[in-house]
Amino acid sequence: MSVSNQKADSKKRFVLYLCVTLIGFVAAEVMSFALPNTQGLKLKINPHVADDLAYRVALAGLFLLYLGIGIFSAFRRDRREKFIKRAPFRLAIGLLLLTWDLLASKLDILHLPFFPGPSSVVNVLREEPLYLLLQTGFSIRLFFAGFLSGVVLGVGTGILIGWFARAKYWVMPVLKITGVIPAVAWMPIALSVFHKGFYAGTFLVSMCGWFPIAFMTAQGMANTQKTYFEVAKTLGAKTPYLLFRVALPNALPNIFTGITTANGLAFTMLVVSEMMGAKGGLGYYITLARQVSNYYKIYAAIIIMAVLFSLILKLVNFIRGRVLIWQRGLINE
Amino acid sequence: MSNLLLSIEHVSRTYIDSNDNRVDALADVSLTVDDGEFVSIIGPSGCGKTTLLRLIAGLDTPQSGTLTLSGEPITEPDPNRGYVFQQGSLFPWLTVEKNIASGLKARGVYAEEKHHVAEYIELIGLTGFEKSYPHQISGGMAQRVSIARALINRPAALLLDEPMGALDSFTRADLQDKLLELWSRDRTTMVLVTHDVDEALYLSDRIVIMTPRPGKISEILTIELPRPRQRSEAEFLALRGKILQKLHLASARVEPEYAI
Ligand SMILES: Nc1ncnc2c1ncn2[C@@H]1O[C@H](COP(=O)(O)OP(=O)(O)OP(=O)(O)O)[C@@H](O)[C@H]1O
Numbered sequence: 001m002s003v004s005n006q007k008a009d010s011k012k013r014f015v016l017y018l019c020v021t022l023i024g025f026v027a028a029e030v031m032s033f034a035l036p037n038t039q040g041l042k043l044k045i046n047p048h049v050a051d052d053l054a055y056r057v058a059l060a061g062l063f064l065l066y067l068g069i070g071i072f073s074a075f076r077r078d079r080r081e082k083f084i085k086r087a088p089f090r091l092a093i094g095l096l097l098l099t100w101d102l103l104a105s106k107l108d109i110l111h112l113p114f115f116p117g118p119s120s121v122v123n124v125l126r127e128e129p130l131y132l133l134l135q136t137g138f139s140i141r142l143f144f145a146g147f148l149s150g151v152v153l154g155v156g157t158g159i160l161i162g163w164f165a166r167a168k169y170w171v172m173p174v175l176k177i178t179g180v181i182p183a184v185a186w187m188p189i190a191l192s193v194f195h196k197g198f199y200a201g202t203f204l205v206s207m208c209g210w211f212p213i214a215f216m217t218a219q220g221m222a223n224t225q226k227t228y229f230e231v232a233k234t235l236g237a238k239t240p241y242l243l244f245r246v247a248l249p250n251a252l253p254n255i256f257t258g259i260t261t262a263n264g265l266a267f268t269m270l271v272v273s274e275m276m277g278a279k280g281g282l283g284y285y286i287t288l289a290r291q292v293s294n295y296y297k298i299y300a301a302i303i304i305m306a307v308l309f310s311l312i313l314k315l316v317n318f319i320r321g322r323v324l325i326w327q328r329g330l331i332n333e
Numbered sequence: 334m335s336n337l338l339l340s341i342e343h344v345s346r347t348y349i350d351s352n353d354n355r356v357d358a359l360a361d362v363s364l365t366v367d368d369g370e371f372v373s374i375i376g377p378s379g380c381g382k383t384t385l386l387r388l389i390a391g392l393d394t395p396q397s398g399t400l401t402l403s404g405e406p407i408t409e410p411d412p413n414r415g416y417v418f419q420q421g422s423l424f425p426w427l428t429v430e431k432n433i434a435s436g437l438k439a440r441g442v443y444a445e446e447k448h449h450v451a452e453y454i455e456l457i458g459l460t461g462f463e464k465s466y467p468h469q470i471s472g473g474m475a476q477r478v479s480i481a482r483a484l485i486n487r488p489a490a491l492l493l494d495e496p497m498g499a500l501d502s503f504t505r506a507d508l509q510d511k512l513l514e515l516w517s518r519d520r521t522t523m524v525l526v527t528h529d530v531d532e533a534l535y536l537s538d539r540i541v542i543m544t545p546r547p548g549k550i551s552e553i554l555t556i557e558l559p560r561p562r563q564r565s566e567a568e569f570l571a572l573r574g575k576i577l578q579k580l581h582l583a584s585a586r587v588e589p590e591y592a593i
Pocket residue numbers: 348349350351356357358376377378379380381382383384385548
């Protein structure tokens with residue numbers, strides 16, 4: 001009896017939190033319909049009010065997304081707990097959008113052009129979806145070209161200095177000095193050496209990965225327990241095995257630490273090099289928007305960056321979890 | 334008449350420790366081991382047991398004297414001389430299965446001999462744990478994997494440095510039986526370093542007693558007890574008492590040096 005009671009209680013509780021999660025977005029949607037937009041009406045040049053359609057669709061999208069997650073989570077206890085835990089935060093997102101809409105679009109307490117309402121920002125997706133997609137694509141391309149070459153160069157250099165004492169003697173001090181220089185400092189040089197902005201950007205982004213990853217790789221290899229080498233030798237291993245199957249795997253956790261460090265630096269470098277050198281990408285888009293004071297486009301680009309960079313971090317974490325699966329339970333996450 | 338496999342002649346190894354003191358880890362040690370023999374080396378801490386085993390493995394070189402295996406001088410590590418460390422020598426990034434296979438991969442014969450991996454997993458009784466990582470298995474299991482990893486290379490001799498030193502007594506007895514089983518299966522020559530008199534008596538054909546400062550062999554006992562041996566039988570206990578006494582004498586002899 002009490003078990004089924006408990007079950008019913010837990011069901012009720014979950015439904016309650018599902019409502020809490022969704023109510024913020026419903027309220028924001030209601031607000032969007034309830035009051036007319038006034039922001040932009042009093043502009044001297046080109047007075048206009050934002051089109052609400054994209055914003056309303058986006059809110060409905062968020063509503064459906066979280067409803068979907070809720071339904072998906074309903075059938076497993078651990079997922080239910082996670083969903084319930086996140087409910088207050090998701091409520092806050094909805095209420096924040098509502099407040100933003102109210103203060104900017106509706107009441108015009110926050111003024112244009114610096115503080116556009118959410119409908120203006122989201123509407124960029126309708127104004128120039130293809131152009132925005134193209135710039136996002138440019139950013140993704142530059143990031144992966146730069147970062148992947150940074151990882152390859154970093155691991156390569158790391159192996160050299162981690163394995164060959166002579167390489168360490170000559171390269172390590174250079175790495176230590178150049179490693180503390182922020183990659184941005186090379187920008188003017190990169191721009192004049194590589195005539196195309198894309199190459200300059202690739203170079204600069206790869207510099208962000210190169211040094212930390214090389215350093216961590218070398219350190220991870222040097223930290224290999226002597227026992228592992230000795231075991232391998234008594235099993236008949238020669239140098240390539242000791243290097244690639246003992247020292248390098250031993251360095252993998254370090255390499256991923258290097259990659260995570262480099263990630264943040266690379267995002268910064270990516271945006272800076274697009275704002276200053278490149279002829280494409282979200283950073284370039286921001287620069288263009290600024291020149292004509294279209295601040296709402298800047299917000300749109302920033303939101304896209306937030307989503308994009310979070311996804312990239314998620315991807316890196318996923319790969320890390322896969323590669324370092326042998327560490328699970330060995331270390332505290 | 335058995336064949337001579339391993340021969341150690343007048344071997345000395347001196348270390349200079351961090352305080353610039355000379356440590357005679359081994360001084361003029363000679364020993365021969367026959368093919369298929371099970372030899373244990375026992376002695377107080379610091380008497381050079383590990384040093385001797387590492388020299389046989391080729392992980393270290395002596396200042397003087399020679400070591401040969403089947404007449405060939407020992408100069409570097411070789412899969413023909415398997416080595417099992419006390420603990421923590423499994424590659425943590427490889428599963429049980431792949432750790433055992435690493436014996437074959439290191440030699441570059443994995444493609445031809447990979448069918449042996451399953452055979453050895455079964456032999457050490459770890460079926461079902463193939464995909465586990467070292468941190469997910471017990472210490473006793475890990476040592477079995479270490480042994481299988483060395484044995485899969487079919488070494489002429491297996492060198493074991495206190496392989497059960499870190500295990501509780503039940504697991505230890507279990508592993509001792511497993512080791513005997515593997516030994517009687519292939520007749521791989523075993524050289525076992527241990528601190529445990531019972532273990533040495535239970536397993537060995539001969540027991541080598543060593544004394545420290547400088548590291549020397551003080552006595553070699555041949556154990557004639559029939560197998561399987563009973564740890565509680567009178568002869569076993571009598572021998573045990575004898576060895577313990579010799580060990581005490583051995584350490585008593587160094588007592589004056591402590592006083593200096
Ligand atoms: N690499 C080294 N550098 C300096 N001294 C060493 C080194 N290896 C061993 N020794 C010394 O040589 C002596 C013999 O060491 P060894 O490890 O062979 O002893 P052991 O019999 O294996 O001892 P335990 O039973 O504690 O393992 C010890 O006094 C030790 O301090």
